[in-house]
Amino acid sequence: MISTTVGSYPKVAEGAYTTKLIGAVTKWQRKELDDAQLEVVQQEITCAVIREQEDAGLDLLTDGQIRWEDLVTPIARRLRGFEINGLSRWFDNNVYYRRPILRTAPKRTGPILVEAYTFAAACARKPVKAVLPGPYTLAVMSENRHYASLKPFVLKLAELLNAEAMALAQAGAPVIQFDEPALGFGKPNLKLVLEALRVVTKGVKAKTALYTYFGSLDGALASLMRATVDIIGVDVVSDPHALRELKRTKVTKALALGCMDARNTKLESVSELHRLFRAVTTLVSGDRLYVNPNCGLEFLPHTQAQKKIQRLAEAVRTFKA
Numbered sequence: 001m002i003s004t005t006v007g008s009y010p011k012v013a014e015g016a017y018t019t020k021l022i023g024a025v026t027k028w029q030r031k032e033l034d035d036a037q038l039e040v041v042q043q044e045i046t047c048a049v050i051r052e053q054e055d056a057g058l059d060l061l062t063d064g065q066i067r068w069e070d071l072v073t074p075i076a077r078r079l080r081g082f083e084i085n086g087l088s089r090w091f092d093n094n095v096y097y098r099r100p101i102l103r104t105a106p107k108r109t110g111p112i113l114v115e116a117y118t119f120a121a122a123c124a125r126k127p128v129k130a131v132l133p134g135p136y137t138l139a140v141m142s143e144n145r146h147y148a149s150l151k152p153f154v155l156k157l158a159e160l161l162n163a164e165a166m167a168l169a170q171a172g173a174p175v176i177q178f179d180e181p182a183l184g185f186g187k188p189n190l191k192l193v194l195e196a197l198r199v200v201t202k203g204v205k206a207k208t209a210l211y212t213y214f215g216s217l218d219g220a221l222a223s224l225m226r227a228t229v230d231i232i233g234v235d236v237v238s239d240p241h242a243l244r245e246l247k248r249t250k251v252t253k254a255l256a257l258g259c260m261d262a263r264n265t266k267l268e269s270v271s272e273l274h275r276l277f278r279a280v281t282t283l284v285s286g287d288r289l290y291v292n293p294n295c296g297l298e299f300l301p302h303t304q305a306q307k308k309i310q311r312l313a314e315a316v317r318t319f320k321a
Contacts (some may be wrong), residue, residue: 001277001286002059003309003316006211006233006258007071007131007179008296009049009064010305016052021045021066042067046116047123052306054126057313060175061128063120065296069097071133071179072141076100079160080107085143091181091214093263093299100142102153108160111167118171130173134180134210135161135196136189141182151192158199169206177209178229181295184215184239190223197227207231213258213295214238221249230254236276237261237294243276246283255284258294260312265304273315291316 011021024041027033033041049064068074070090076082081104087096113130121128133141135158139150147153165176178200182188201208210224211233217224221242224232233256236242246255259276260268273291280289291312297305 001316001320002290003313004058004060004129004256004290004292005053005062005309006213006262006292006294006296007062007065007177008068008298009052009062009066010298010300010302011045011066013048013302016302017045017048043119046120050120050123050128053309054124056306056309057317058309059126059316060290061124061126062131063116063128065131065298067116070095071097071181072100072138073098075112075133075138075161075164076142078109078112080109081105081146082142088141091185093214095299097141102142102144102146104146106156106160108163112164114164114167114171117168117173121172127174129175129177129209130165130168131177131179132161132165132168134178134182134193135200136193137180137182150189154192154196155199158196162200162202162204165200165204165206165208169204173206175207175209175231176204177211177231177233179211179213181212181214183212183220183224184217184235188220190220194223194227197229201228209233209256209290211256211258217242217245219245221245225249225252227253231256231290233290233292234258235294243279246280251283254288254290255280256290256292259291260293260308262293262295262297262305262308263299265300267304267307267311270311270315270318273312274319277315277319286320 028038053061082100088099139154208229209231210229213235216239231254235258
């Protein structure tokens with residue numbers, strides 16, 4: 001059983017790095033800091049976030065996505081053909097993101113996350129996974145003014161994200177995680193999702209993961225088991241029926257269980273987590289089970305995020321024992 005997080009971590013940390021990151025970004029926007037000075041601060045906070053995950057006892061880390069405004073904008077900003085527009089609501093959260101607009105065919109002009117990933121991995125004593133938006137979510141969260149339909153847009157993004165995933169794997173990432181929260185809302189085109197996943201994972205020399213969170217998979221889990229990924233991430237917190245659906249599904253992949261509420265400060269008990277672990281290990285062996293909060297931790301106050309990952313690591317350690 002491997003403990004991990006989904007991706008993001010609080011950018012403000014009372015008693016630790018406080019508002020240093022937010023303050024540096026504000027000064028950079030006012031041109032009071034240059035790119036190099038901002039990078040120094042971002043690197044400092046990245047290392048601090050990694051140390052906190054290691055100290056908590058997690059097995060597989062992320063860089064905390066402290067450079068990311070949201071899941072899609074940092075990638076769209078670095079792809080030619082997009083411009084970044086005004087604010088839109090981020091799924092069912094009371095937060096907003098700047099919606100990318102596709103004007104012309106998107107093009108990747110070089111590595112996007114490799115340099116930041118390499119730095120984060122060098123800070124860590126434990127493995128660090130890489131996180132990317134899935135092509136379907138990146139497409140539906142953007143405004144398409146170039147392609148005649150969704151399909152060519154999604155498949156082109158899958159091709160570009162595949163190039164980035166291969167570069168991250170070459171840089172040493174043991175796991176490449178594709179986040180597809182859009183699968184929990186509306187009626188996603190599962191045939192297109194599976195086709196895009198075949199494109200985005202092709203030739204990637206690392207384990208690949210598909211993470212879903214927020215919303216409800218609404219019967220899609222069996223179809224997702226056919227995806228060309230090694231790990232399927234399922235949020236059993238946001239969707240009260242997800243665990244029941246898991247029990248009805250033939251689980252053929254490693255499973256990442258979103259078992260702690262990363263949008264609620266209430267701290268789960270070890271016994272509560274053990275009950276979930278016992279239920280899920282009847283479906284998938286412990287060596288093929290990842291456990292994590294149900295989504296990124298950025299929605300929580302820093303002290304509560306720390307307590308969540310400490311509790312998760314404690315629950316995994318005592319369950320193994």
